Amino acid sequence: MQDAIRDPQELVKHLDLPAEIAVSAAVGVRDFGLFVPREFLARMEPGNPRDPLLLQVLPRSEETLPIADFGTDPVSDSAAHEGHGLLRKYPGRALLVVHETCAAHCRYCFRRHFPYDLSGPTEWHDALQTVASDPSIEELILSGGDPLTLGDDRLSQLVQSAESIPTLRRLRIHTRLPILIPQRITTEFVDLLQRCRLPKFLVVHVNHAREIDDQVRDAIARIQRAGAMVLNQAVLLREINDSVQALRELCTELIRIGVVPYYLHQLDRVAGAGHFEVPVERGRQLIQELRDQLPGYAVPRYVADVPGQAAKVVLA
Ligand SMILES: *Cc1c(COP(=O)(O)O)cnc(C)c1O
Ligand code: SF4
Numbered sequence: 001m002q003d004a005i006r007d008p009q010e011l012v013k014h015l016d017l018p019a020e021i022a023v024s025a026a027v028g029v030r031d032f033g034l035f036v037p038r039e040f041l042a043r044m045e046p047g048n049p050r051d052p053l054l055l056q057v058l059p060r061s062e063e064t065l066p067i068a069d070f071g072t073d074p075v076s077d078s079a080a081h082e083g084h085g086l087l088r089k090y091p092g093r094a095l096l097v098v099h100e101t102c103a104a105h106c107r108y109c110f111r112r113h114f115p116y117d118l119s120g121p122t123e124w125h126d127a128l129q130t131v132a133s134d135p136s137i138e139e140l141i142l143s144g145g146d147p148l149t150l151g152d153d154r155l156s157q158l159v160q161s162a163e164s165i166p167t168l169r170r171l172r173i174h175t176r177l178p179i180l181i182p183q184r185i186t187t188e189f190v191d192l193l194q195r196c197r198l199p200k201f202l203v204v205h206v207n208h209a210r211e212i213d214d215q216v217r218d219a220i221a222r223i224q225r226a227g228a229m230v231l232n233q234a235v236l237l238r239e240i241n242d243s244v245q246a247l248r249e250l251c252t253e254l255i256r257i258g259v260v261p262y263y264l265h266q267l268d269r270v271a272g273a274g275h276f277e278v279p280v281e282r283g284r285q286l287i288q289e290l291r292d293q294l295p296g297y298a299v300p301r302y303v304a305d306v307p308g309q310a311a312k313v314v315l316a
Contacts, residue, residue: 001103001149001181004037008059011036015054016046028059031272032112035105039181043213052208052240056106063107063272072113074268076307084126090311093139093172096127098147098158103180108235108276110268110305111145128161135167141174148177152188159196171198173228176205179212182219193226200228203262207234207241209249212257220257231262234300235276236286242278244289251290251298261300266315268305280304280315287316 005011008025011034012018025034036057044051080089085097105112131137140162147155162171177184193200202223206212220230232254234241241247251261264287267277287302303312 001037001101004035004103005041006034008034011041011058014041015044015048015051017049021049021058024061025059027061028063028107028272030064032059032063032105032107034059035102037103037181039183039215040104040179040211043210050239052246053210055240056108056207056237057104059107060275062275065274066271067274070269070271070274072271074110074270075305077111079307082130084130085124086127086130088137092136093141094131094137095141095143096124098124098142098144099150100145101149102144102146103149103177103184106176108237108267108270108273110270110273112270112272124158124161128165131162131168132165138168139170139172140165140168141172143174146175146177147173148175148184148189152186152192155189156192159192163196163198168198170201171196172201172203174203174205178202178204178219178223179206179216182215185219185222190222190226193223193228200226201231202228203231203233204259205234206232206250206254206259207237208246209253212253217257220259224258230259232259232300233263233265234261235265235267236278236283236302237267237276238278240276242282242286244286244293247286247290248293251294251300255295255298261298263312264300264302266302266304284316 005014008022008029011025012022040053044053077087080087082088087095087097131140142158159171162168223230234250236242241250254261266280266283267273283302287299290299301314302316303314306313
């Protein structure tokens with residue numbers, strides 16, 4: 001992560017892109033900086049300003065234009081925040097914001113304005129206390145930011161503390177690191193997963209088949225061998241994966257490596273991400289076409305995060 005690219009000029013130079021892209025990017029970074037790990041950059045096609053991996057992380061001047069209905073807390077996480085980094089929106093599950101850092105700055109991220117300073121690693125103790133004191137919480141979700149930006153020692157402590165809560169029945173980890181920097185899946189991480197007695201679910205985030213290369217395949221295989229079930233969530237993104245072909249390739253590649261296409265998310269209406277939005281009607285049509293072409297288990301549920309609902313709302 002220390003080697004990641006943070007300067008629009010450098011990104012443009014590295015990928016041999018037109019200079020005006022750097023000008024637009026320099027405006028776009030105002031609210032949310034550029035951050036692209038070199039391992040992800042290596043999968044982008046030089047000279048292609050429409051590369052589906054590039055578009056996910058490339059700041060654009062449009063991000064600074066206000067759009068009606070696009071706000072800073074689109075999914076009402078602040079309301080669900082219980083203090084010490086614990087979010088409880090859905091019955092039976094509690095989501096812990098383990099660490100505020102991510103291994104990339106995805107421009108469409110609903111957490112781009114999240115007040116991360118509400119939480120901090122030192123407060124896990126209180127969060128875990130809350131989880132332990134409420135037997136209705138059966139599943140702990142480690143999220144962020146990206147929990148794998150934490151070192152293996154701290155992560156191991158956290159997983160062990162979770163495991164020692166007798167009422168907890170499942171552990172889930174939401175991370176994009178196996179995709180962004182697959183080398184993060186160290187032997188230590190695989191071992192700590194393997195040692196955990198709880199059923200383990202690891203939810204990754206891939207939006208386009210081209211994100212999956214040999215290193216990613218290897219990282220996923222190691223996680224699976226440690227006994228974790230791997231699921232994917234993707235976000236429906238304009239010009240990135242809003243075609244039957246792109247989604248079919250994504251889902252086919254996922255099932256090939258044993259990853260369940262779990263969710264396709266409708267974009268959360270976060271300020272700065274308006275240019276990524278695909279109309280829900282188009283999303284439904286895409287899912288219908290996928291159903292006509294793929295086995296049922298390869299078609300993700302198309303969902304939206306609607307504030308105040310007891311679960312993600314299924315759109316198709
Ligand atoms: C999405 C989400 C979950 C998990 O929902 P599932 O439908 O079980 O994947 C849990 N907590 C919060 C705050 C969420 O946003
Ligand atoms: S939370 Fe996920 S989507 Fe958002 S910036 Fe981090 S890795 Fe990207």
